[in-house]
Amino acid sequence: MAFNFNWSPLMADTSRARDMLTTALNKSPKPPIIVDDIIVTELNLGSTPPELEILEVGDLAEDRFRGIFKMSYTGDAFLTLKTKVQANPLNTYLSTKPDFASPQPLAAAASLTIPLQITLSDIRLSGFVILVFSKQKGLTLVFRNDPLESLKVSSTFDSIPFVRDYLQKEIEGQLRVLFMEDLPAIIHRLSLRLWSSEYEEETEERLDPPKDTTVPIDPLATPPQDAVDEFGNPLDSSQISALSLDDGVHASFSQKNIKRLAALSESQHTLSLFTPEMREVVYRAWAGQSDRPESGVNTPSLTRSSLSRIHSTFGSTKSAGSSVNSEHSAGNETTNSRPSLSSNNSAFAGLSLGAGRSRASQMRNRKKRVVDLRRTGDGAESSNTSTGAANTPMTSTNVSETASVIPEEYEEEPVTPPRSPLKAGRSEQSVTTNGLLPAAPLLESPPKFSKSKSKAKGEPPSTPIREPEKYDRSRPPLSNNRLRSARQSTSPLLRSLSLDQISTRNPSSKKSSKSKEQPESSGGILEQAWMLKMAQEIAKKVHEDKEREAAEMDAPPAYVA
Amino acid sequence: MLDFMENVQNAFYEASHWNLDNSYGALNATARALLDFQTPKGLRLQISSLAAPNFATSYTLGTVGVVDGSVSYLYSSLPLTRELKSSNLDLHHVIKGYRHLQELRKPDEDWWWEIWHDGKRIDRRDTLLYGRIFLPQSRLEALYLRRLTPTKQLRISAVSDSSLNNGGTILTLLQKDTGKYSTEYMYSTDSALMGFRGLYNFGVDPRLAPTTPVTVPQILDPVHGRFSAGAELYYGLLNKSGGLSTGLRFTTLPNHPGFPYTMTLTMNPLMGNLSSTYALKAGPNLALCSRFDFNFYSYESELQLGCELWRRRRNTEVEWAVKKLRPDWKRPAVAPDDDVSGILKARVDQDWRIGLSWEGRIKELLFTLGASLDLKKREQIFRAVGIELQYSS
Numbered sequence: 037m038a039f040n041f042n043w044s045p046l047m048a049d050t051s052r053a054r055d056m057l058t059t060a061l062n063k064s065p066k067p068p069i070i071v072d073d074i075i076v077t078e079l080n081l082g083s084t085p086p087e088l089e090i091l092e093v094g095d096l097a098e099d100r101f102r103g104i105f106k107m108s109y110t111g112d113a114f115l116t117l118k119t120k121v122q123a124n125p126l127n128t129y130l131s132t133k134p135d136f137a138s139p140q141p142l143a144a145a146a147s148l149t150i151p152l153q154i155t156l157s158d159i160r161l162s163g164f165v166i167l168v169f170s171k172q173k174g175l176t177l178v179f180r181n182d183p184l185e186s187l188k189v190s191s192t193f194d195s196i197p198f199v200r201d202y203l204q205k206e207i208e209g210q211l212r213v214l215f216m217e218d219l220p221a222i223i224h225r226l227s228l229r230l231w232s233s234e235y236e237e238e239t240e241e242r243l244d245p246p247k248d249t250t251v252p253i254d255p256l257a258t259p260p261q262d263a264v265d266e267f268g269n270p271l272d273s274s275q276i277s278a279l280s281l282d283d284g285v286h287a288s289f290s291q292k293n294i295k296r297l298a299a300l301s302e303s304q305h306t307l308s309l310f311t312p313e314m315r316e317v318v319y320r321a322w323a324g325q326s327d328r329p330e331s332g333v334n335t336p337s338l339t340r341s342s343l344s345r346i347h348s349t350f351g352s353t354k355s356a357g358s359s360v361n362s363e364h365s366a367g368n369e370t371t372n373s374r375p376s377l378s379s380n381n382s383a384f385a386g387l388s389l390g391a392g393r394s395r396a397s398q399m400r401n402r403k404k405r406v407v408d409l410r411r412t413g414d415g416a417e418s419s420n421t422s423t424g425a426a427n428t429p430m431t432s433t434n435v436s437e438t439a440s441v442i443p444e445e446y447e448e449e450p451v452t453p454p455r456s457p458l459k460a461g462r463s464e465q466s467v468t469t470n471g472l473l474p475a476a477p478l479l480e481s482p483p484k485f486s487k488s489k490s491k492a493k494g495e496p497p498s499t500p501i502r503e504p505e506k507y508d509r510s511r512p513p514l515s516n517n518r519l520r521s522a523r524q525s526t527s528p529l530l531r532s533l534s535l536d537q538i539s540t541r542n543p544s545s546k547k548s549s550k551s552k553e554q555p556e557s558s559g560g561i562l563e564q565a566w567m568l569k570m571a572q573e574i575a576k577k578v579h580e581d582k583e584r585e586a587a588e589m590d591a592p593p594a595y596v597a
Numbered sequence: 598m599l600d601f602m603e604n605v606q607n608a609f610y611e612a613s614h615w616n617l618d619n620s621y622g623a624l625n626a627t628a629r630a631l632l633d634f635q636t637p638k639g640l641r642l643q644i645s646s647l648a649a650p651n652f653a654t655s656y657t658l659g660t661v662g663v664v665d666g667s668v669s670y671l672y673s674s675l676p677l678t679r680e681l682k683s684s685n686l687d688l689h690h691v692i693k694g695y696r697h698l699q700e701l702r703k704p705d706e707d708w709w710w711e712i713w714h715d716g717k718r719i720d721r722r723d724t725l726l727y728g729r730i731f732l733p734q735s736r737l738e739a740l741y742l743r744r745l746t747p748t749k750q751l752r753i754s755a756v757s758d759s760s761l762n763n764g765g766t767i768l769t770l771l772q773k774d775t776g777k778y779s780t781e782y783m784y785s786t787d788s789a790l791m792g793f794r795g796l797y798n799f800g801v802d803p804r805l806a807p808t809t810p811v812t813v814p815q816i817l818d819p820v821h822g823r824f825s826a827g828a829e830l831y832y833g834l835l836n837k838s839g840g841l842s843t844g845l846r847f848t849t850l851p852n853h854p855g856f857p858y859t860m861t862l863t864m865n866p867l868m869g870n871l872s873s874t875y876a877l878k879a880g881p882n883l884a885l886c887s888r889f890d891f892n893f894y895s896y897e898s899e900l901q902l903g904c905e906l907w908r909r910r911r912n913t914e915v916e917w918a919v920k921k922l923r924p925d926w927k928r929p930a931v932a933p934d935d936d937v938s939g940i941l942k943a944r945v946d947q948d949w950r951i952g953l954s955w956e957g958r959i960k961e962l963l964f965t966l967g968a969s970l971d972l973k974k975r976e977q978i979f980r981a982v983g984i985e986l987q988y989s990s
Contacts, residue, residue: 123868124840124867124868125833125836125838125839125840126831126833126838126839126840129787129788129790129833129836129838133761133766133787134736134738134756134758134761134766136738136740136754136756137738137754137755137756137766137767137768137785137787138768138785139768139770139783139785139790139792139831140622141622141792141829141831141840141842142621142622142624142625142794142827142829142842142844142863143829143842143844143863143864143865143870143872144829144830144831144840144841144842144865144867145840146842146865146868146870146872146890146892147868147870148868148869148870148892148894148895149895149897150894150895198836198837198838
């Protein structure tokens with residue numbers, strides 16, 4: 037990779053850098069020979085940019101970067117300092133000594149302060165630079181070793197060898213401190229100032245997640261570069277366009293689903309049985325997502341490799357939930373007794389990460405992949421959603437094998453919860469499953485999702501549900517930690533989604549795992565349809581996996597497949 | 598005000614007939630006492646005792662934000678006879694003010710110090726050992742003082758402190774004072790600094806005085822003053838840097854008919870520093886001093902003025918009776934300066950930095966009140982305020 041330095045604008049205005057350098061130079065305790073403040077009077081970055089060689093890129097995303105460079109600089113930058121120095125070496129020598137054992141000269145230590153102008157030029161730098169950039173935290177630049185190779189100090193005392201050597205030594209020492217300690221701080225502050233507007237925006241979002249809806253990012257507006265279908269087969273551009281134009285309002289479709297997911301996860305946080313239906317799902321795989329702190333927690337418990345991958349990438353999903361799902365699903369693929377909650381979790385994961393990603397997963401690039409589940413058949417899906425919440429986990433597990441499948445399940449899952457209250461049996465099931473949950477406001481969320489309930493009863497979810505949005509808004513802002521993790525996903529939609537997941541996942545998943553014994557509700561139509569679509573060869577494998585998972589129950593290896 | 602231990606050391610010098618003033622380092626001692634006096638910071642208490650004529654202890658406790666203190670012990674092989682009790686010590690011993698130089702005295706003959714017993718010399722060199730540890734800082738000061746001969750003295754002072762380079766420093770000083778001249782050689786372990794100081798007194802050589810016949814004009818026209826010249830030279834072996842200065846002093850002697858005064862001129866030709874002081878004792882209770890510094894390389898100059906005022910209580914009820922007494926009738930005095938209520942020292946420089954101190958004795962306590970002010974900094978005029986209390990028995 038090559039760097040094209042736009043060096044000239046850096047040279048233009050150095051006043052701010054001068055001020056910062058001045059404060060930095062005066063911050064650390066000065067040697068006794070310097071008896072006045074050090075003032076940077078001139079700073080010129082020169083015309084030659086430094087040379088950078090990439091040694092390692094640890095993290096790469098639109099808003100994040102972490103890498104190690106080898107930097108060398110042999111340019112013509114120079115720096116002019118002004119200060120006052122003590123010209124009497126005896127004075128500086130005695131000033132640091134205790135009086136008791138001092139010779140206490142009569143006048144030989146008389147002070148003579150001399151204004152001094154120092155010009156630092158011929159700076160030769162070479163070192164390893166660790167550069168970490170993130171929009172939220174600004175730019176962090178650290179030198180791994182002492183970058184200062186040599187520099188030329190020219191001052192008013194060049195004719196006096198002792199003073200010249202002394203100055204050279206002292207200044208080199210100070211510069212080393214500057215490079216190793218002060219410069220990173222300065223750059224960090226500068227970067228924060230530079231991105232302060234965005235920074236503020238971010239903080240706003242953090243404080244008020246619902247606002248994300250105001251700036252939705254349409255994943256289909258810019259077709260993903262390597263979109264895949266449910267089976268992980270790459271989609272050509274025409275297909276994608278077809279997908280996107282399905283509604284004519286493609287911009288909103290994924291967003292709604294995401295909101296629904298958010299609502300769903302929220303409902304799982306409580307005892308609410310409502311699950312909004314998800315018609316279309318958008319997956320976005322981001323290279324760096326697996327790096328999030330939460331991912332590690334989630335991964336181990338996931339049974340399906342794909343699931344686990346998804347989880348890990350998305351980071352917010354709970355492992356426990358997924359494991360439960362797998363257990364339930366173990367017996368039957370299409371119809372599965374499942375704890376709706378746990379299945380939801382997995383669904384979330386799938387949603388967020390996108391099956392495509394898991395398939396193409398190994399290569400971590402930041403390309404977005406979009407999977408449109410609608411292709412699987414709106415009608416089938418909708419019906420599925422209405423009927424089989426229980427099945428969703430199954431599907432999810434299956435899906436995990438073929439990464440592409442995942443979106444469907446979560447479509448189904450969101451739907452199920454609302455259904456349960458309506459149907460007696462279902463509600464009972466859900467209750468039993470949720471038995472461990474605290475008696476949270478069951479009814480709070482359902483009323484909002486009345487529409488979804490109706491859909492759950494079997495209506496095809498043709499009309500997008502608006503309620504989730506409201507629900508989203510009504511939610512109190514999440515804690516900063518969770519938000520922060522969520523924020524890392526670039527698109528606001530994903531962000532909000534992830535937030536929801538994060539907030540709700542943990543408790544629900546745990547509970548769901550305990551509730552695995554639940555009788556499985558009849559396999560959702562959607563699931564069945566989905567299963568039909570699924571490749572035959574996959575089905576067997578999935579089956580086996582599920583069984584295995586069921587046996588393993590709690591802690592399946594993260595990347596079994 | 599002098600520390601108790603410094604007072605004890607001065608007592609040792611006095612007892613061993615060592616003239617502290619006859620050294621180039623003390624050339625401008627008067628000006629320094631009047632212009633560079635320390636103003637106390639915070640609260641400091643000192644309790645000291647000369648438990649035996651040869652042994653002294655002192656404890657100090659101070660607070661300047663944090664509480665610190667020191668413990669010091671002193672041993673002198675020479676019995677110290679100076680009055681050191683704070684209730685009735687001579688205030689002139691502990692308050693550094695105008696130094697009225699005395700006539701040079703002839704150094705002791707070597708054989709004066711010899712003590713023979715059974716055909717063997719049993720006399721020993723007078724020695725002083727002193728140690729002081731500052732407690733929170735774990736800093737140790739040590740002093741070894743030895744009178745090698747009546748004209749020679751060895752002084753080794755050391756400081757051990759972890760914050761110093763190499764954990765400490767040692768200064769060795771070999772001093773020779775013959776009255777007519779004095780020389781000092783020094784070596785400091787810190788950067789291997791070597792130094793030499795010399796002072797020469799013009800005029801009569803005290804060593805020869807008794808042998809030469811005294812002429813009439815000499816008696817009629819005694820020497821009223823003394824002119825001295827000296828120089829110092831330092832060189833650090835490790836950092837290859839040095840320094841030097843030369844100085845002149847003229848001071849009046851006790852038989853001077855007018856008011857006593859002292860003038861010094863020191864010059865540092867390397868750094869272009871020129872400093873002249875003029876101090877005069879305008880009366881028994883008042884001393885004035887001025888100093889002018891000028892650097893002919895940087896053209897920086899500095900002017901400092903200072904004064905010392907001894908305030909005495911007036912007993913107005915018996916004043917009239919005292920006046921009627923015959924002048925040669927000696928009144929029994931309880932203590933030499935019993936009527937001194939306090940000594941005020943003040944200094945000011947051209948930047949309106951002011952130092953004030955008020956020292957004195959209340960009952961058996963010696964006290965020092967001090968403050969340093971900076972009138973140019975309106976927001977914080979008082980730079981430091983402090984009080985010191987000393988008690989010794």
